[in-house]
Amino acid sequence: MSIDINNESGVEADEAAIVALARFVLAEMGIHPLAELSILLVDAGAMEQLHIQWMDEPGPTDVLSFPMDELRPARAEDDNEPTPGLLGDIVLCPEVAEKQAVAAGHSTARELDVLTTHGILHLLGYDHAEPEEHEEMFGLQNELLEAWAASRGSAGQGGATR
Numbered sequence: 491m492s493i494d495i496n497n498e499s500g501v502e503a504d505e506a507a508i509v510a511l512a513r514f515v516l517a518e519m520g521i522h523p524l525a526e527l528s529i530l531l532v533d534a535g536a537m538e539q540l541h542i543q544w545m546d547e548p549g550p551t552d553v554l555s556f557p558m559d560e561l562r563p564a565r566a567e568d569d570n571e572p573t574p575g576l577l578g579d580i581v582l583c584p585e586v587a588e589k590q591a592v593a594a595g596h597s598t599a600r601e602l603d604v605l606t607t608h609g610i611l612h613l614l615g616y617d618h619a620e621p622e623e624h625e626e627m628f629g630l631q632n633e634l635l636e637a638w639a640a641s642r643g644s645a646g647q648g649g650a651t652r
């Protein structure tokens with residue numbers, strides 16, 4: 491998978507870990523190995539501008555997803571073979587993530603894991619506007635984060651909800 495990451499936030503982040511998580515999530519979701527993803531980390535001011543421009547909501551947010559091609563997960567045996575394509579862009583705000591991490595009682599790195607996974611699921615067509623959608627998306631998000639933690643030998647960190 492081609493995953494580009496660019497940190498324009500002015501905040502130090504483990505970019506290699508974010509890319510590794512994104513690669514893991516995409517593989518778990520059955521996304522074609524030639525799919526492309528872009529991840530951008532921005533400061534609160536830039537995130538606020540994007541939030542206003544694209545969501546018409548004031549203030550910075552934690553993550554925004556901008557899907558490109560209509561790529562869908564191929565997780566079940568009867569799913570069609572995944573196709574390569576441009577998945578889209580995820581924009582993360584480490585400043586907002588840091589505040590949320592303190593409130594959630596975990597590290598900023600853990601919060602960036604949650605937000606990266608959340609952003610990828612949005613790119614894949616998941617949403618949480620309705621209760622059923624919320625349950626499905628956050629259940630899958632927690633499942634993926636637990637699998638990621640287990641793959642790294644750090645199981646038991648618990649799932650996070652958003």
